[in-house]
Amino acid sequence: MSAVPAFEIGIWNAWILIIPYLLVNFGLPFITIDRKSTFWMWPSYTRLERICLVIGMLLMGGMWIYSIFLPLSTGTGWFYAGLFVYLLGWVFLVLAYLTFMATPVDKPNTTGIYRFSRHPWYLGMLLIYIGTGIASASWVYLLVALALLATYRSAYLIPEERMCCERFVEAYREYMDRTPRWIGIPK
Numbered sequence: 001m002s003a004v005p006a007f008e009i010g011i012w013n014a015w016i017l018i019i020p021y022l023l024v025n026f027g028l029p030f031i032t033i034d035r036k037s038t039f040w041m042w043p044s045y046t047r048l049e050r051i052c053l054v055i056g057m058l059l060m061g062g063m064w065i066y067s068i069f070l071p072l073s074t075g076t077g078w079f080y081a082g083l084f085v086y087l088l089g090w091v092f093l094v095l096a097y098l099t100f101m102a103t104p105v106d107k108p109n110t111t112g113i114y115r116f117s118r119h120p121w122y123l124g125m126l127l128i129y130i131g132t133g134i135a136s137a138s139w140v141y142l143l144v145a146l147a148l149l150a151t152y153r154s155a156y157l158i159p160e161e162r163m164c165c166e167r168f169v170e171a172y173r174e175y176m177d178r179t180p181r182w183i184g185i186p187k
Contacts, residue, residue, distance in 0.1 A: 007069040014067035014141070017086055017132045022064070024093070025125065029100075043163035049154050056151035063129060063144055073137040082135025089127025096121040108168040110175045117183040118176065119157055126152070157181060 045053060073079045092113065099112035100121075113120040126149055133142030164172045 012072050012074055014070040014132050014136045018067045021128050043159035045159055049159050052151040052155035056155045059144055059148045070136045070138055072135050078137035079135045082131045085127055086131025089124045089131055092120045092124030108164055108172045118179050118181050
């Protein structure tokens, strides 16, 4: 793994792992998820949460741009380990997406993969970024992905849970009591 990888535009760069994610995460919901779903709602943010949100968005944008110039380490152990983490991220993302589509808009997402994690969509997203960093053998990309993870609690998780508690009241509180925020990490 190198701290400063070669910067070159090429077909086998990290962008080929990021483009499918961008299309699914930012395109597909527009045609498949009901507009009344919590997917489309933005919670209210405190000042700290807004700062974390902006930092997180800047980190993501930087990662997307960096992926254009970041060669994948194809044929190496780093590539295959990263590809495994990347594909695991897709499993979480797809299962979360399917649950969102199947859940009525007046109910919280508590079935499917949401039985095991309150935020499988974000978990999948982070695994995709971390897997891309490993597959590229780039410490820089991996560290930025971990910095992005550090912003998630304040930028996404806490505000979203607060919004769901307001919208679904007791049903969501009960769900929070029995389901961890991340898979395998206690509540």
